[in-house]
Amino acid sequence: MFTKGVVVLEVKAIHTYRGPAHILNGVSLRVDKQEVVCLVGRNGAGKTTTIESIMGFLPLQAGQILFANEDLTRLAPHERAKRGIGYSPEDCGVFPDLSVDENLMISRWLGDEVSRRRDGAVRPDPQTQAFGVFPEVQDLLQRQGMHLSGGQRKMVAIARAMMLSPSLLLLDEAFEGLAPVVVNRFTEAVMKIKAMGVSILMAESYLAAASRIGDRLYVIDRGEIIFQGSPKDARADERVMKALRG
Ligand SMILES: Nc1ncnc2c1ncn2[C@@H]1O[C@H](COP(=O)(O)OP(=O)(O)OP(=O)(O)O)[C@@H](O)[C@H]1O
Structure with a gap:
């Protein structure tokens, strides 16, 4: 595992295409041990493309992804997961025909x-971690993925990522479409995950939500990072406010 202050993830000047479209133009960012970092940007700014590049679903044209100082750039997504990167996609990726229990089993x-690779380190009990974050998921275990509400799907997606005993969690728009009261529940969950020693990179469209939860923010606009720093500095930056307003 990592010691606080240590760099967990380093994204170095990545360029990613979707078909012929050059989407990411030299994106760099860093996540430290037990840090919540938010990647903020409007719809279409490149947040999902960044997360999918880190997870290995999109090949890089240039640049590098380092995780615990290991170069992941050429590894397949499942190999990245085995190193301890949990991922909750924007559409949740919950298999509709499988029960919640089966979704978690994967x-x-x-x-x-992941634990075999962490030589000597005791693996936290994955079930305790996942249900510690969202106890609600225990009551849904026999339910089929297709019968979950939007909020329940998001809970299952995060609980499933926690079953991996990750050291880094990638959350793509975890709060999107949730009622305000449920957003509070998810904010609390993210804080619990952080307290478990897990680092988090969150893609988020709204600066207000990112400011409440993030230790540090990066703002992305048209595939380029235009700001990095504290939530307070982001709100005081005119270029940031303009980019987020459109
Ligand atoms: N499958 C695709 N093929 C071609 N272009 C795509 C595809 N998916 C996304 N794009 C384009 O890539 C750009 C970045 O999209 P991306 O999904 O990374 O943005 P985002 O910041 O996550 O926004 P959103 O919140 O809408 O998902 C956008 O211009 C989008 O239209």
Whole structure:
């Protein structure tokens, strides 16, 4: 595992294309141990493309992804997961025909590999971690993915990522479409995950939500990072406010 203050993830000047479209233009960012970092940008700014590049779903044209000082750039997504990167996608990726329990099991198996790689380190009990974050998921175990509400799907997606015993969690728009009261519940969950020693990179469209939760922010606009720093400095930066307003 990592010691506080240590760099967990380093994204170095990545360029990513979707078909012929050059989407990311030299994006660099860093996440430290037990830090919540938010990647803020309007719809279409490049947040999902950044997260999918880190997870290995999109090949890089240039640049590098380092995780715990290991170069992941050429590894397949499942190999990245085995190193301890949990991922909750924007559409949740919950298999509709499988029960919640079966959805969680997939990650538990991968988690065994994560712990084998952490030589000597005791693996936190994945179930305790996942249900510690969202106890509600325990009551949904027999339900099929297709019968979950939007908020429940998001909970299951995050609980599933926690089953991996990750050291880094990538959350793509975890709060999107949630009622305000449920947003508070998710904010609390993110704080619990952080307290478990997990680092978090969150894609978020709204500066207000990112400011409440992020230790540090990066603002992305048209595939370029235009700001990095504290939530307070972001709100005081005219270029940031203009980019986020459009
Ligand atoms: N499959 C695709 N093929 C081509 N272009 C795409 C594809 N998916 C996204 N794009 C384009 O890539 C750019 C970045 O999209 P991306 O999804 O990364 O943005 P985002 O910041 O996550 O926004 P959103 O919140 O809408 O998902 C946008 O211009 C979008 O239109």
